[in-house]
Amino acid sequence: MENSSVHNRYTGLSKLTLFLALSRTPHGLLDMATPAFGALLWLGAFPSLYIIILGLITVFAGYTAVYALNDVIDYRVDKEKARIAGGLRQSDSYLDAAMVRHPMAQGLLSYKEGLFWAMGWSAVAMVGAYLLNPVCVLIFLAGCVLEALYCLMLKVSPLRTIISGGVKTSGSIAAIFAVDPDPSLLYVAALFLWLFLWEIGGQNIPADWTDIEEDRRLRAQTVPVRFGPEGASLVVLWTLISALVVNIALLYFSKTGFQLPFAIVCLITGGCLLLPPTVKLYRTKERLHAMTLFNRASYYPLTMLILIVVKIIL
Numbered sequence: 013m014e015n016s017s018v019h020n021r022y023t024g025l026s027k028l029t030l031f032l033a034l035s036r037t038p039h040g041l042l043d044m045a046t047p048a049f050g051a052l053l054w055l056g057a058f059p060s061l062y063i064i065i066l067g068l069i070t071v072f073a074g075y076t077a078v079y080a081l082n083d084v085i086d087y088r089v090d091k092e093k094a095r096i097a098g099g100l101r102q103s104d105s106y107l108d109a110a111m112v113r114h115p116m117a118q119g120l121l122s123y124k125e126g127l128f129w130a131m132g133w134s135a136v137a138m139v140g141a142y143l144l145n146p147v148c149v150l151i152f153l154a155g156c157v158l159e160a161l162y163c164l165m166l167k168v169s170p171l172r173t174i175i176s177g178g179v180k181t182s183g184s185i186a187a188i189f190a191v192d193p194d195p196s197l198l199y200v201a202a203l204f205l206w207l208f209l210w211e212i213g214g215q216n217i218p219a220d221w222t223d224i225e226e227d228r229r230l231r232a233q234t235v236p237v238r239f240g241p242e243g244a245s246l247v248v249l250w251t252l253i254s255a256l257v258v259n260i261a262l263l264y265f266s267k268t269g270f271q272l273p274f275a276i277v278c279l280i281t282g283g284c285l286l287l288p289p290t291v292k293l294y295r296t297k298e299r300l301h302a303m304t305l306f307n308r309a310s311y312y313p314l315t316m317l318i319l320i321v322v323k324i325i326l
Contacts, residue, residue: 030120031129033111034083040075045314046180047071047187050203052320056268059191063144067190070140074152074183077133078159083116084126085163089230090117096229144190151189155182167231170238176216177208199265206258207313213251214286214309217244218293221302241297248305249294252286259316274323278316285312 051059051067058064083090094117112118116126134156141148158179165172181204188195188203220227220234221244227237236244259278264270289305 030112030115031080031125033113033115034121034126034129035076035079035133036111037076038111039310040072040079042310042314043075043180043183044068044071045317046207047183049313049317049320050184050207051187051191052317052324053262053266053268054188054195054199054203055191056266057324063191066140066143067187070137070144070148070190071183071187073133073137073140074155074186077130077137078155078179080126080130080133081156081159082163083114084123084130085160086114086166087116087123087126089163089166090114093223093226093230094118096226141186141190144186145193147189147193148186151182151186155179158182165233167233170233170235172233173212173216173220173235177211180211180215181207196265199262202258202262202265206255206262209251209255209258210309210312213248213255213290214312215306217248218302218306218309220244222299222306224299245294245297249290252290252309256282256286268320268323274319278319281315281319282312285309285315 047067048071059067094114112120115121116123137152138149141152155178158175162172162175162179165175184203184207185200188200217235221236221241224234224236227234235247239247256279259282260270260275263275263278285308286305289301289308293301293305
């Protein structure tokens, strides 16, 4: 009865806010920079206005659907985590907690509402993907399947972080095929590896680190739980250093072409954004610095997008 009364307090815009929280929209909006960067870097120019508008709608729908899908599949686990911890941890300094965390698990949205929300945006994403390039539909569906597998492996293996890397790359890979049906496989591979390393070191492991106490009680098999702060911080350090290096290779294989001044700007900008919180986390092993790294790393693709847009314009 308590959950029902709380649930009924949310109507209109406040209800919409809960749905947006379910899809972690602030983070999703930042993630939209990733496919935009991948497509623009490959082309070295802006695509048609039709592709831009349809692409933005499709990408927004895709990220909204996949993030909601995560909570739909993890519904029981999130409820168990909240029960064990006496509530879900909130933090103004953590990007993924900028809105209500896991509103379904807190009883603010019903399971049916969350499922319909995820399915509705999935339908929008698939229609948009088909109009851009039918191959994009297959990539989106593959991303959804991987997301489901990632969630189901929570108590199975820390190798789920590898699956997370695959999920996060799917939007950008689809974006390349949306603007060019026959892209360079070397560029596609370099983009995949760059995002894969960034997701593992800058997103997945730091995000799991913020829930390390709850995950230990839940006997979850995350990298921070399984290998401890020492092992997790070492993985974070080397994956993000590798991501900065791969970013240079990505420039080389793109149609934009490798230009040393631009490559240096990208390397320095990315290094200034990622390395200070990474080194601090490696030294301290503190949860607060994991949150800081997660937040800073979330802006890395957006920063790279801004740089390529400026380069194209100039």
